[in-house]
Amino acid sequence: MKSDTLIHADATDRLVRKLRVRDLLSDEEERALAASVSEVRTFGPGETLVRAGVAVSECNLLVEGMVCRYKDLADGQRQILELHVPGDFVDLHSFLLKRLEHNIGSLTPVRIAFVPHEAMKRVTEEHPHLARMLWFSTLLDAAIHREWILSMGRRTALARIAHILCELFVRMQVVGLATERGYSLPLTQADLADATGLTPVHVNRMLKKLRDDDLLTFRGGDVVVHDWERLRRTAEFSPAYLFLERRPR
Amino acid sequence: MKSDTLIHADATDRLVRKLRVRDLLSDEEERALAASVSEVRTFGPGETLVRAGVAVSECNLLVEGMVCRYKDLADGQRQILELHVPGDFVDLHSFLLKRLEHNIGSLTPVRIAFVPHEAMKRVTEEHPHLARMLWFSTLLDAAIHREWILSMGRRTALARIAHILCELFVRMQVVGLATERGYSLPLTQADLADATGLTPVHVNRMLKKLRDDDLLTFRGGDVVVHDWERLRRTAEFSPAYLFLERRPR
DNA sequence: CGTTCGATTGAGTTATCTCAATAGGCGTGG
DNA sequence: CCACGCCTATTGAGATAACTCAATCGAACG
Structure with a gap:
């Protein structure tokens, strides 16, 4: 095993964890994944990591911190399209798309592992099953997108906020970053507004309602779930x- | 060439057209695609083709007509998640997901080509480049989802409707089903409401405004674009x- | 030719937004 | 150590985009 493989092995830990929830990943596949990381870098909060329309030659794997995909409208309105937790291969799709149609930005200080597109090509060709698992994880992003469409289209503001906080709870649990009671969510209410298509003021009122109803508290970057059953409902x-289940076969 | 390959060759025509807009598809790949179709069947309007949660063993390729993916909320509200035009490999993702988390339903009479998952597995393993193109087309769905999230989250009702009609115009053009002036869109205003997250009444008013402003007419299942530039804006x-451009390499 | 389904319009309601003001935390510089 | 400024959260009050309910109308269809 080459030494730089060792160096970046921890970078893929949470990704591996996430993949293993859904399918069997061999040790060899795990090693191939770790070996494909060329570099790990850190960024501050509020930085644009990938800009829409610009050709990219590597994929970003989120190791630590929180990033989002977003688009802006001409009048300055922002919409967050997806929130990413550690272990998410944020722009895996840039491998085939070559450029993204949206931006990727950090919401907190982050650590990002880079996987060059050449390495992606090599690893997917040498490991067809791993390739399918990576394809699968882009399909998972699409499924999350669809749930968001449902939220934005048909759920009330209260349900929308409750829903996104439920989703993140589960996704954080998968990668071992949530306890039974809650998780750390370093977003501002304005960020949450951009993610739910609401205004910060209304987000504030709905959070107050969730608190008053004793479902959940979101304060100081921490989500504490008080009543999971009622929150879910x-x-x-x-x-x-x-x-979240293992695929058949 | 086997005769059943010939029988179903037309089934993949529009898909091939769509793929060739984005990448080079060899004749061999085209044949492999056509050969993977096991059957072509017709369905009436308003049928559920794939139900959420049920295990599936084949992919649906839309040959003719219009289908949508949708989810329902407990109170009966429906959200259409994506509209599909001929040539769309509607549930390509079922190949890896094994079950869908949403429903697929026909909006009109449709012709569907079936591709068994085994055939998918074979063709993607034997043709890695074709596999990437299919992966690509699932990424395209995700990109469309993201644009919808932006629409639902931040665009006004008028812009949302204008946007979806723009999108379908372009997508219909790609598969040769639109003229310079417009295209056939066999949806009711209620369908359009379910796709945009609005009420039928409001859709009606916004369509009237688009008509009054001389941007576009949507009537009797036909979209006629009067002023593309202003509609776009x-x-x-x-x-x-x-x-819509060819991927590099 | 009655029935049904989709489109259209009116009138009143409401969820969410906008504008605006206040308050709290936190870092920085004097 | 205090004062200032900045960012985020909070709350109030009024505005508005979109919704609900309800009625009418037209076309398709058996």
């Missing part, structure tokens, strides 16, 4: 769209 | 997210 949250 | 539509 309020959000009409069902984790089926996160495909 | 109203929707803030830019086709970048549809990746």
Whole structure:
């Protein structure tokens, strides 16, 4: 094993964990994944990591911190399209798309592992099953997108916020970053507004309602779930769209 | 060439057309695609083709007509997640997901080509480049989802409707089903409401406004574009997210 | 030719937004 | 150590985009 493989092995830990929830990943595949990381770098909060339309030649794997994909409208309105937790291969799709149609930005200080597209090509060609697992994880992003469309289209502001906080709870649990009671979510209410298509003021009122109803507290970057059952019902949250079971075969 | 390959060759025509807009597809790959179709069947309008949560063993390729993916909320509200035009490999993702988390339903009479998952596995393993193109087309769906999230989150009702009609115009053009002036869109205003997260009544008013402003007419299942430039601006539509250029290499 | 389904319009309601003001935390510089 | 400024959270009050309910109308269809 080459030494730089060792150096970056921890970079893929949470990704591996996430993949293993859904499928069997061999040790060889795990090593191939770790070996494909060329570099790990840190960035400050509020930085744009990938800009829409610019050709990219490597994929970003989030190791630590929180990033989002977003688009802006001409009048300055922002919409967050997805929130990413450690272990997410944020722009895996840039491998085939070559450029992204949206931006990727850090919401906190982050550590990012880079995987060059050449390494992606090599690893997917040498490991067809791993390639399918990576394909799968882009399909998971699409499934999350669809649930968000449902939220934005048909859920009330309260349910929308409850839903996104449920989703993140589960996704954080998968990568071992949540306890039974809650998780760390270093977002501002304005960020949450951009993610839910609401205004910060309204987000504030809905959070107050969730607090007053004793469902959940979101304060100082921490989510504490008080009543998971009622929260789930309020959000009409069902984790089926996160495909948390092992695929057949 | 086997005769059943010949029988179903037309089934993949529009898909091939769509793929060739984005990448080079060899004749051999085209034949492999056509050969993977096991059967072509017709369905009436309003049928559920794939139900959420049920294990599936084949992919649906839309040959003719219009289908949508949708989810329902407990109170009966429906959200359409994506509209599909001929040539769309509607549930290509079922190949890896094994079950879908949403439903697929026909909006019109449709012709569907079936591709068994075994055939998918064979063709993707034997043709890695074709596999990447299919992966790519699932990424395209995700990009469309993201644009919808932006629409639902931040665009006004008028812009949202204008935008979806712009998108379908371009997508219909790609598969040769639109003229310079417009295209056939066999949806009711209620369908359009379910796709945009609005009420039918409000959709009606916004369509009237688009008509009154002389941007576009949607009547009797036909979209006629009167002023593309102003329509584009109203929707803030830019086709970048549809990746209409050839990928590099 | 009655029935059904989709489109259209009016009138009143409401969820969410906008504007605005206040308050709390936190880092920086004097 | 205090004062200032900045960012985020909070709350109030009024505005508005979109919704609900309800009625009418037209076309398709058996």
